[in-house]
Amino acid sequence: MKKLVVFSGAGMSAESGIKTFRDMGGLWEQYDVTKVASPIAWKNTPDLVMDFYNQRRKQLFECIPNEGHQLISKLENFYDVSIITQNVDDLHERAGSSNILHLHGELKKVRSTVDSSLVYEMKDWELKFGDVCEKGSQLRPHIVWFGEAVPVMEEAIHIISKAEIVIVVGTSLNVYPAAGLIDFVSDSVPVYIIDPGKPAYQSKQNIVHIQEIASVGMKKFFEMMDLN
Incomplete structure (x- = not known):
């Protein structure tokens, strides 16, 4: 073959039904996408980043x-x-x-913030602060953000x-x-x-x-x- x-x-x-960044004019709600999809954003506005990916994940669970x-x-x-x-x-x-x-990366997966090899499947759409990996570190979206290799x-x-x-x-x-x-x-x-x-x-x-x-x-x- x-x-x-x-x-x-x-x-x-x-x-x-999955919106593209272009469809959203580079915006999500009133926020610049680069402000919710970067390591700096995760450091400075983690609540916003968490909510952004939770909402995208929730939408994905509803799509076919x-x-x-x-x-x-x-x-x-x-x-x-x-x-x-x-x-x-x-x-x-x-x-x-x-x-x-x-x-x-993959939206339905999350990974450790201290060991990128620790990747986990999400069974639900919501990731919360306090959800940690086996090493006790906060989990983050398993996404390649702007500025990451x-x-x-x-x-x-x-x-x-x-x-x-x-x-x-x-x-x-x-x-x-x-x-x-x-x-x-x-x-x-x-x-x-x-x-x-x-x-x-x-x-x-x-x-x-x-x-x-x-x-x-x-x-x-x-x-x-x-x-x-």
Whole structure:
């Protein structure tokens, strides 16, 4: 089977009702997103940061995968599929996809503030102050915040550099360093970009732009590849 890599972003989950930062104009309530998604924010306004992620987590528990997620899962019938996602939701997993790498962390997980290797699944949406790891330290969202390194970037580069087909869906390729992953795709590999807007990346000759939302674009990909 050919190795197919899906690189997904916020537009992938928008059809499930998960708002993107762009939809919110860079704001959550009246707060700048960078003020609730950074280590400095966690230090200076921890209540605000905690509430921000609790509300996002609560919303996620109420959302379900959309048709685009389901079609990506179905790709495993035809290809050796790996998913690299910028999304922190678990909708790819719930749709049935089996090989997913989260670049920016996972909303339904929390981790120790003293030992980043101690990561725990959330069974409910609410994280509270006083919830601690086995070492007695406060738990924090398992999210890569602005200003923090992306710990799985090398793994993502390795995965996408081995791809024989790439689908970029739900991302306009504006967020770095994640958007730079496309630079590691071999020039001989076809890249299908599914996005209703115009993607930022245009330098490769082998790009096919499917100008649709995620679910419609995935249907068109299936038609183009004659998959059934």
